[in-house]
Amino acid sequence: EAGVTQFPSHSVIEKGQTVTLRCDPISGHDNLYWYRRVMGKEIKFLLHFVKESKQDESGMPNNRFLAERTGGTYSTLKVQPAELEDSGVYFCASSPRAGDVGGELFFGEGSRLTVL
Amino acid sequence: AQTVTQSQPEMSVQEAETVTLSCTYDTSESDYYLFWYKQPPSRQMILVIRQEAYKQQNATENRFSVNFQKAAKSFSLKISDSQLGDAAMYFCAYRRKTGLTFGEGTQLTVNP
Numbered sequence: 001e002a003g004v005t006q007f008p009s010h011s012v013i014e015k016g017q018t019v020t021l022r023c024d025p026i027s028g029h030d031n032l033y034w035y036r037r038v039m040g041k042e043i044k045f046l047l048h049f050v051k052e053s054k055q056d057e058s059g060m061p062n063n064r065f066l067a068e069r070t071g072g073t074y075s076t077l078k079v080q081p082a083e084l085e086d087s088g089v090y091f092c093a094s095s096p097r098a099g100d101v102g103g104e105l106f107f108g109e110g111s112r113l114t115v116l
Numbered sequence: 117a118q119t120v121t122q123s124q125p126e127m128s129v130q131e132a133e134t135v136t137l138s139c140t141y142d143t144s145e146s147d148y149y150l151f152w153y154k155q156p157p158s159r160q161m162i163l164v165i166r167q168e169a170y171k172q173q174n175a176t177e178n179r180f181s182v183n184f185q186k187a188a189k190s191f192s193l194k195i196s197d198s199q200l201g202d203a204a205m206y207f208c209a210y211r212r213k214t215g216l217t218f219g220e221g222t223q224l225t226v227n228p
Binding site: 003004033035041042043044045048056091093101102104105107108109110 | 120148149151153158159160161162163166168207211212213215216217218219220221
């Protein structure tokens with residue numbers, strides 16, 4: 001069974017440009033999460049989808065970030081326009097059942113974003 | 117808001133010896149879950165061990181065990197008989213309803 005996959009693994013863009021990160025969760029997983037680790041600091045929550053609906057987007061830094069989850073399958077996270085402070089590693093995770101607070105999250109390898 | 121603190125940015129251990137990674141957290145909730153995840157270099161994070169707060173018994177998974185002190189809000193990870201493959205970044209995490217709150221991580225080096 002394929003794990004959580006993320007694309008691209010590394011993206012280098014200029015300030016002001018747009019980048020779209022993609023996450024394919026494990027098939028059948030209802031929950032999809034986006035996290036970000038900036039400058040070696042702690043990993044911070046961005047948002048949580050249950051199927052195609054945004055359950056919690058309280059961690060999204062500002063309106064330059066837009067996340068979607070098409071048909072409850074893969075998800076995209078678009079940053080437009082990118083700023084220097086957006087550089088970091090963006091992790092995606094999925095878990096099987098909605099409401100399973102104690103369940104394991106399965107993580108992708110992360111997408112490293114560098115904004116110059 | 118919940119916070120998770122890992123006070124040891126880096127730790128090292130000799131192969132076959134034991135090491136303990138510290139984690140403290142702050143919460144006003146009584147029922148929650150705590151996790152340790154590890155991230156090897158250039159690999160995805162994987163679950164090491166999980167503890168349910170309402171269970172007093174400390175969780176164990178082979179060479180990995182936790183010391184869960186609920187009153188002190190402490191959740192340390194003990195790795196026994198350390199192996200070279202244990203070298204990784206270790207993250208302590210608190211589970212809230214819609215996701216995890218992570219600590220800053222502890223980079224563990226295992227020396228042969």
